[in-house]
Amino acid sequence: MRAGRSAFATGLWAFPLAAAGLAALSLYRESLGLPVAYLSLLTLVLVWTTQAASWNILSGFSGYFSFGQAAYVGTGAYATAVLYGRHGVSFYLTLLVAAGLCAVLALAIGGLAFRLRSLRGEIFALLTLAVPFILGALARTSRAIDGGQGVPLPVPSFPAQIGLFQDFLYLVGLGVAAGAVWTAFAIAHSRFGWALAAIRDAEPVAEGLGVATFRYKLLALVASAVIGGVGGSVFALYIGFVTVESVFNLNFPLFVIVMSVLGGRTHWLGPVIGAVLVVLLQNRLASSHFESFQLIVLGAILAVLVAVAPDGLTTEVRRRPWPVLGALSGTTLILWLARAPGQPLDWILVGMLVAAVVAVWPGRRRRALSIASAEPAAVAPSSPRPAASLPPASDPAAPPLAPAAPHRAPAAPANPAVLVDCRKVARYFGGVHALEDVTLRIHEGEIVGLVGPNGSGKTTLCSLLSGSLRPTRGHILVAGHDTRALAPHRVAHAGIARTYQIPRPFASMTVRDNVALAVMFGRVRRRLTQARARAEQHLEFVGLGHLAGALPSTLNLHQRQLLEIARALATEPKVLLLDEALAGLNPAEIDVAVEVVRRVHRAGTAIVIVEHLLRVVNQLATRVVVLDRGTVLADGEPRAVMSDPAVIRAYLGRSGARA
Amino acid sequence: MKFLQAALTGMLLGGLHALMAAGLSLSWGVLRIINLTHFGLILLGAYLTFQIASSWHIDPILTLVVTVPVLFAAGALLQWGFDRLAVTELNSLLLSFGLLIIMVQAVSNLWTADFRQMAIDVNPYATGSLSVGRLVFPSTTLIAFALSVLLIGAGHQALQRTFIGRALRAFAMDRTVAAAFGIDHRRISILLAGIAGGSAAVAGMLFALSTALTPFTAFEWFGIVFAVVILGGIGNVVGTLLAGLLVGALSSLASVIHSPATEPFVVFSLIVVALLVRPQGLFARAGGH
């Protein structure tokens, strides 16, 4: 999906061409001998494509599933029905009104829902489900809008050259649908699309890398709403008589979800494929001999398709595009030449189904599978690649890292600047005092080791420093800004980056793209075109250059942790927080990681390393801070801190020291 | 007075919605499956109740003896299928939607789309009621409320006290660790789905007691049931019960105070507000699932 510039450039001429071709079906309908009924069916396909694309822009791309599609359809439909149908306002003007109303609606929903930090997926889904019910009841009770009897729409005037009303409707629908799909395409190929994908995969991580999640989610919601609303206006014209049941109808959210997921919800083309398949399927079933079994066949086909293509057909098609296209055209051609019974539409449908079978048929694939769910594996399964992919110091093929050097960095500047300043910071979780009265500073050029027994508050402190949590009391200043006043992504822009103890890569992106995203949204905003090149540099830096094209699911734990570091580095932070980055590694891997940390430090980044392994802390840290049960026990030179009797008591007296 | 009556009757009716929602909530919370076939099972339960009671002239409530085991088996079978296919949460929604379409059409083919209702001699509850002072409580609503509270209460106790209940809760919280402790996820999930199916049978019977049946009403239940599920906190059966009662009472009051047409407006607006104030669900325990 995250193709580069060239794909976008292709789109710039391919889209108008496709749209022109489809428009020609209507403009030259008579010379082509196309029955008017085909236009009507195509219009229905376009209506659903618009709605599915609308849904996908928010829910498919960002993962926030909305059940409120009917709200946009209804708002748009009634805007047109009331203004144009009842009061004679220009039809085209009502499209703008529909867009405006839906934008306001989306701003309201998003402004409320996305502000909630604790909003979970199902809650958002219900919020959006509630909206059509509310609006529908409003339309029904208000005589100004509907009042119960429905609103008829006359046929608008249109230039005579266009032909029949069906042509006009088709062209309007085509315009709207083309706009919708083009918007999805443009988003997918822009920063916006990358941001949404990151939000989908791991939103808190994205925030920590500098992605302005609230803004992007709201934008996606507004785009989705506007498209859905304008699509609703077209729908009103299509049915000619608007009632609450026909537009505020649960059919819309259910079927757009079916279409988008069947088609492939992470891809801009998914809704198109899904809409074409489902509408054609329903139409052919209605005209078929199945009658009272028609819905059973529909349900069965839907169930089977969801079961065999859980990531959507687009993903499967892209793995073997030529066989699939060949199957589609081949089957249709054969049926046509053989004068098979039925109509051309039936042959096309059979062709599509056969192509779907070909697409999901197990066998050789062009690319590795991506994981369907966003759960990061707790422990990496054994890597499919041989151990030689590890860049151990002994492997001549791996990019050489500098040999072990004394851990003292070149002399620290005389008066190091204060990068992070914590003043009497406390953080409570209900009755649990995770941190109490913590005061510490991070200076330029330091490697601060943050140690302490389990439960002492190390990870909480990391979250506070990176801005994903707010202190209950006290202040944290990053580069002079109080983090309380900053959204998490702004804290990242102020210069803090963190890694996670259990690595959380963006599962749907390659290793390179994971880092490229951080490059784009980091402290220094970079353009999409440069991002990948810079990403590769960062990957080389940590020794993952040779895995740039792999998916994170194929990496082992060590490689994932290196990826975490690379990604964090790509935001060009001033302070890098490493939260138990060495957990679960074997000694050889630890050495590699330590070397990487040294490289990072030498390049000028201050580091806070949370670690249990005291030998590593001794090797690396210029300063050690010991936390115990939420308070700072000691803070100073490593040797001095380690021989502090209070520190020894805290370790030996409780969990016991680990070597 | 009429407000009190409306609120009470609505609350009792809410018990039925809560029962419908409880099965869905449990499978969503524990099994991570949004199981729309639950509505199909309720529909099937209603039609089976109608058929058995009408053909054999027995009390509709007694039909539970047949419908509960049948739907238990059906629910278990469906879960076995979901398990084998290892579907994600969203895909389970769509897969079960496809299956639901099949179920509704099958019901329509078997019983036609025409309105089916048990005759008055078979179903005396439809017009019966209990008077307490100036308040009147319809029999069907009372039975629905009583059964719902009973079943949900029993379910809750089972979850808290019995080994299987604890196993289910552990399974819901952390599947992998629960497996490490020897909890067989397949058996547990099939058992749970079967129980949900059984609850669907009861809910269906309660429907058949009170209204005429037509196959496509299954789709009309979505809105209110999902509202109750999420309001109560997914996976939290007691929360579901309380949410159902609350929504029932509110709808009734809205209907009486202004007009039935504003019912959805008031109810869903309040749900929106409640969710914004307490996003984890009104009655969810902190740190839910």
Place this chain on the structure above:
Amino acid sequence: MRTRPLCAILIAAALMAGAATGCEKKSATGSQPAAEPGGAAASAKPIVIGSTLSLSGAFAATGQIHKIAGEEFLDRLNQAGGLLGRKVVWTVRDDESDQAKVATLYEQLISQDKVDLLMGPYATPNILSAMAVAERHGYVLPQHTSVLAPLMKYPCQFPGWSFGFTPNEFVPGQLFDAMASLPRPPKKIAILTNQNGSTDFVSYGAGDNKKGFVSIARERGLEVVAEIKYPPGASTSWAPLATQVRDAKPDLVINSGLGIDPVNLLQAMAQLDYSPPLMFSLFPAPGPLIKLGPAADRFLSATIFEPDQAILDKLGPAATEIVKDFKRRATEAKLAYTAPETQAVASWNAWDILVSGVKAAGSVDNKAICDALHRQGADTTFSGHLTFDPAHNNFWPPTTSGLTQIQDGHWVSVWPAERAAAPIKPPPG
């Protein structure tokens, strides 16, 4: 999950789709079992009539009545020699109660399947969508269930069911006339309205004509003690409405509603131990009311036909035969209520109108048929001769409309007196 059994399922699915399309021979096969051609069998091409019906979805309960009526009509027609000497075939598609599908399917019927003639679908919104398509292509559209006369502006739309051009005046007028004839006419009225096209229209009018149940009741000096509007759908809770009605103590409860609304209301009232003295509902589903037993006794409704023996005798043996045949088919189709009533008869009227038009025009040219119908009207079995005035959107005067009442478990015509099988049973006491 890439196992071989799954591939088998996929192949089966593809084959199924293939079979589905393969089974559809030409467009002209619908759901009709082929009727035996009678004496002057079709030697020429059959006449194809296309329509959609709501065979699934929210309107399915009533849609199937129209399917049975249509099938019966065409069987009889073909047995009697068909139309213009040709066999008649009906292509009916399921629109799944979905307005969007109606438009597409009618377009396909017209321009792809190239049907000769059209028949309307069921339910007002669907009829309006179909009407738009028919108008664009210049096809005659006989329809059987929309009484929203002011909206039906297409001159070649012909209703099989009519309460006149202003049903919002006629129906209340007729009801209140009937009520006034009782020994103790009701004075206090409760009106519950389903906020849905036709029912809302009959209660409140539309556009410039705001007359309806509510205003006409007041005009006639009756007191409206409760006026409630409720949304369509299964989610309405009836207990609070029943309570409101009971507390208002009306003499007559008018439910401008449809389907099982009145059943739910009656049940809810019975649960409050309350039985209204008299109750009326506009478009109830007939079967479920009867099943309520004594609670539904004396229940009134509007009708254009009730299969009473007296009426059937007047209409003649053909009508009796049709009624018996309908009952048989409905029983075979396992319908809950098997007697033909207003819906079935409205359907029959619509078919009669189409056939009359074709015969009068002598061809299947839609324009000629439309003109012929305007000129000569149509002859129907159950509603007699109908005349169509475009100024009234072809809604013929409601010469056979009346009131029907449940008496001893049966629907009986009770008004107007000249067509009544029995007098109105007044409330007890």
